Amino acid sequence: MAGGGGRVIRVLNVAEKPSVAKAVSGILSKNQPGGMRVRDGRSRYNKIFEFNYTIRNQPCQMLFTSVTGHLMELEFDERYRKWHSCDPLDLYNAPVRKFVPEDKLDIKRTLEAEVRSCQWIVLWLDCDREGENIAFEVLDVCRQANHNLNVWRARFSALIDREIHQSVQTLVQPNQLFSDAVDVRQEIDLRIGASFTRFQTMLLRGAFVLDFATDDRNIVLSYGPCQFPTLGFVVERYWEIQAHEPEEFWTINCTHNSDEGTATFNWMRGHLFDYTCGVTIYEMCIQEPIATVTKVKQQEKLKYPPHPLSTIELEKRASRYFRMSSEQTMKVAEDLYQNGFISYPRTETDSFSEKTDLRTMVQEQEGHPVWGIYAQRLLDPQSGLWRNPSGGGHDDKAHPPIHPTKFSAGETRWSQDHHRVYELVVRHFLACVSQPAVGAETIVEIDIAGESFSACGRVILAKNYLDVYRFESWGGSVIPTYSFGQQFTPTTLTLDSGVTRPPPLLSEADLLGCMDKAGIGTDATMHDHIKKLLDRFYAIKDSNTRFSPTKLGEALVMGYDDMGYELWKPYLRAMMECDMKAVSIGTKRKVEVLETCLQQMKACFSDARTNKGKLLEAMAIFFERSNRSSGGEQQAVGDVVRRCGLCLESDMVLRQKPDGNFMVGCLGYPQCRNVVWLPGSVSEASVTENTCTSCSPGPVFKIQFKFRRLEIPPNYSVQHLGCIGGCDDILRQLVEICGTGSRNNSNTSGRGRGNPTASSSAQRGNSRAQSSCAYCRQTGHLSNDCPSQASRGRTARAQEVDNGESSIPCNSCGAPCILRTANTANNRGRKFFSCQSQECNFFVWEDNLNGGRAERANTSASTSSGRGGRGRGRGRGQSGAHSSNVSFVSATGEPITGRCFICGDPGHFANVCPRRG
DNA sequence: GCAAGGTC
Incomplete structure (x- = not known):
């Protein structure tokens, strides 16, 4: 790896956090000529340590600095950053890039400046996948500043001298695969x-x-x-x-008093849900109540101290013992760590390395006013209290379990939570180097009329770690002495009932446990x-x-x-x-x-x-439906026609408004209000792949239109492949002739349309729009009068039981609604109207109609012809079909089909499920 | 203004 002797090279070393840079520098610079010098980098947290070291006979001038976790972030290209800039579906293909965010630029500049004078770089990132990924981020930055770098990775499993010296002498290559996974x-x-x-x-x-x-x-x-x-x-x-359905159960309890005390015997069948069965067995016992001791078992029981402390355990225990939130625990632990009182608080490791000097750590605690005496006892060989800690089998290869690193009897600036967390860390540490608690357990089994019962007694012989770990206790009860074959008459023998209970809500410790088990998140x-x-x-x-x-x-x-x-x-x-x-x-x-x-x-x-x-x-x-015009997402989705020429940021998409009219609007709404209104006579429109050759900036995708024959002059074609870029004369003429669906010109367009019988025109006017219902969007009534509101909040659930004779026109489709009678637990006997149409699931309680019935009937009559197929297109199709399930009407007036998720019954939803209690 | 992962 290294060349022998001679020229001194400069080596840039980078750790994942400042504390590791400091710790490793401290270890490597020990006994080195010149010692260790520290200077500031551009980032105030990430110092640079300098010292001399020899790696495999190669004299090195070491520069040791750090990052603070990930150096880079992943983000979408600017074009996709704004929420309305694109269809969210596009985010699965949108280009992404890795970059150094603003708050990390100082670190990046330090690395660039330092690496230029170096020949080698040694990556000391944590030895997990994230660490490997950060290593490549560092490398990315450093290689750009220095193309001739010799790259090495140091692998270490603990910040202890031997490990660190060994790892720097056995440098390896960074693992691209680990980084890829991240x-x-x-x-x-x-x-x-x-x-x-x-x-x-x-x-x-x-x-x-x-x-x-x-x-x-x-x-x-x-x-x-x-x-x-x-x-x-x-x-x-x-x-x-x-x-949960509470279920009654039955059990037989037996007690026995003697001079030595009381023993409580539990029925070994546990409990029975069948009363008759319980009573039968109980009567048998009562008729022959003499108890015979069939077994006496005495054994020594150990209660072991916890494993060394990992992050999750710290969070769980602080929650359990002090009711602290995991977030607060970590905040306090971080502060204690920053001030040197405890070791690094984010670790999975729950076993100490064999090389750890545990006794010195214990020694530090000897002067504590509360647990100091226990620490002294631990170190006294006579006490026999010491025990090498057992490991829990987890090791993140980067940090030891959480343990105290500095003695404190409490600092003045500490909050109550600081005291608690420090105390927990110390007591936990002392506990896990202690002997387990020892108890003597006696189990006695008896027989009454062929039924077995058992009682358990426990005496604690030595508390050991429980003396210091005040958060745990070990209950014990003394029972009288029994001998095999002994007979006695029970003091009480009762048949007792109880009910099953649901499990409790999840505690924070439970939740952490669930997450840990399922691999959700990291420590x-x-x-x-x-x-x-x-x-x-x-x-x-x-x-x-x-x-x-x-x-x-x-x-x-x-x-x-x-x-x-x-x-x-x-x-x-x-x-x-x-x-x-x-x-x-x-x-x-x-x-x-x-x-x-x-x-x-x-x-x-x-x-x-x-x-x-x-x-x-x-x-x-x-929740109540909002009156605000929303469903933002519903409107936001549409096929892209062109890039918006006004804001130059977002796409313009083809949309159909709730009233049925078409428009091409900017996704940047409401920041950008660019919109192209289309003729009110459009019945269908879809964006094609054809682009306009004359409009710019392109591409402008052409739209295939279909117009309603009766609403356009005879010399215009019903089908038209049009462009909204400004070049299309036919489209412009039709807008002039038919008007558009926009609010601003609806009145004039209504006049210009020249076809007052057209169904769409009746609903398009501004004045009519204002009088339409906010819930069902129908005209003729307001939301406070809406018949579909009868079922809002899911209180109205019905099953039909008879065919009625009365009927009203359906408010939704115009077909007759027949009066029926409900037969559900909550509404038995209550009358409701339900639509006869196979296509429609309209439903309303009769007693909610009140005086509005006539008006509704009129409204239905007048709008039923107008709504036609277009009205149905608004989301009714997907759930409108009849199913074998009972159907209901939602707040929007749309039918809902489904079943209760609690009991599976198709007759109601979970919010009214009788099992819900 | 979105995630989860590092860490200050």
């Missing part, structure tokens, strides 16, 4: 996260009144491959609790994902530090669940993790994994968007 993760996370976040935010934010937010216009409904499964755990448990990020749920209003933490979903969190999960997707389950992440592993060991190639995964996710995204009705339905269960 590239894959980054790109997938970015594309999935951004596309789904934009999609669901734009779809739902304006469409519902999000009553938890002061200004819901700024709220972001984010989606991420880690945050959503985390939410999924919370929702799943919540549903499990709601679905350094788990608390971030939990906090994100709270910040995004997806979940709340109650006073008992247990998590439950908010309405928003539940609705989102329910929406995706109803689609049949498991986007809220941990499987996606697990699959990604599996693929990353394959990339890192070279069994799969980076490009192939990226391509496959993104292709699948793109299809999934596309599919989810087609099924967005499910998300809307789920949201409608929990």
Whole structure:
């Protein structure tokens, strides 16, 4: 590797964080002539250490600096950065680039400046996949500044002298495959996260009144491959609790008092759900109540101290013992680390290296007023209290378990949480080098009329580690002495009932456990994902530090669940993790994994968007519809016609407005209001692949139009391939003749149309638009009078049981609605109208019609002819077909079909499920 | 204004 002797070379060493640069420099510079010098770089945190060292006989002048985690970020090209700049689906193919963000430029400049004078670079990044990726980021920057670099990677598993010296003498090459795996993760996370976040935010934010937010216009409904499964755990448990049906059970209890005390015997059958069975056995016991001792077993039991402390355990225990949030725990731990009191707090490692000098660490604690005496006992060989710690089998190869690094009896600037975390770290450390607690356990089994019962007694012989680990206890109870074959009459023998209980809501420790098990997040990020749920209003933490979903969190999960997707389950992440592993060991190639995964996710995204009705339905269960003109996402999607010539940033897309009219609008709306209105007589329009040869800037894609025959003059053709770039005379003439669907010219266009009987014109006028219902969008009534509101909030659920004689015209399609009687638990006997048409699922409670019936009937009559096929096109088609399930009407007036996710019954939804309690 | 991953 190195040349022998002679010329001194300069070596730039780079660590992942300042603390490692300092620690490694300290180790390598020890006993070196000239010692270690420190100077500032451009970044105030990342110092540069200088010392001399010899690597395999090559004298080196070492420069040692650091980065702070990733040096680069992945982002979409500028063109796709703005939310309205493109269809979110495009984010699966949009070009991405890696760049050094503003706040890391100082570090980049330091590296560039220092590497120019060096011949070698040694990468001391953490020895995990992320570390390897950061190594390549550093390399990228350094190679651009110095093309003739000799590149080396140092592999070390702990910051201890022997390891460090050994690793610098056995330098290796950086591992491209490890880095590739991280590239894959980054790109997938970015594309999935951004596309789904934009999609669901734009779809739902304006469409519902999000009553938890002061200004819901700024709220972001984010989606991420880690945050959503985390939410999924919370929702799943919540549903499990709601679905729980308490069940009564029966059990036989037996106690026996003697001079020595009381023994409680448990029935070895546990409990029975069958009362008759329970009573029968109980009666048998009562008739022959003499108990015979069939077994007496005495044994020594050990209760072991915990494994050395990893990050997750620290978070879990601080939550359990002090009710601290994982986020706060990490904040405090970071501060203690920065000030030298504890070791690096982000580690998976839960076993100490054999070389660690544990006794010196214990020694440091001997002077503590509370646990100092315990530390002294530990070091006293006479006490026999010492035990080499057992490992939990995890090792991140970069950091030791969390342990105290400096003695403190408490600092004045410390908060209560600082005291708690430091105390936990120290006591935990002292506990894991201690002997386990020892107990003597006695198990006694008895027989009464052929039924077996058992009792357990425990005496603690030596508390050992429990003396210092005050957070744990070991309950013990003394029972009288029994001998084999002994007979006695029980003091009590009772048949008791109980009911099964649902599991509790997830605690923070539970949640961390779920995430850890499913591989969601890393030790350094788990608390971030939990906090994100709270910040995004997806979940709340109650006073008992247990998590439950908010309405928003539940609705989102329910929406995706109803689609049949498991986007809220941990499987996606697990699959990604599996693929990353394959990339890192070279069994799969980076490009192939990226391509496959993104292709699948793109299809999934596309599919989810087609099924967005499910998300809307789920949201409608929990939230009021908003009156704001929204459904931003619904309107935002359309085929691109051209680049916007006004803002020059976004695309212009062809859209059909809710009233049926077509327009070409800029996706930059509302920042950019560029719009081209199309003739009101267009019945169909679609963007083709033909481009206009005369309009610029191009390309301007031509649109295939179909006009309504009766609304255009006879000398114009019904079919027309047109251009909106300004060159198309026919289109311009038809706009003049027929008008457009815009609000501004609707009155004049109405006049110019010359065909007052045309159905579309009746709905297009501004005055009519204002009097249309905000919920069902029909004219003739306002939202406060909307008949479909009867079923909003999912309180109206009906199953028809008889054919009625009365009927009204359907408010939706005009067909007759027949009066029927409901037969559900909540609404038995209540009358409702339901549409007869096979195509329509309109439904309204009779008692909600009140005085509005006549008006509704008129409205229906007048609009039914006008709505025709076009009205139906607005989203009715996808869920309008009759199914074997019972159908309902949502807040929008659209039919919903489905079934309860709790019990599976197609007759109702989960919010009214009787099992929900 | 979107993700998750480093770390200050």
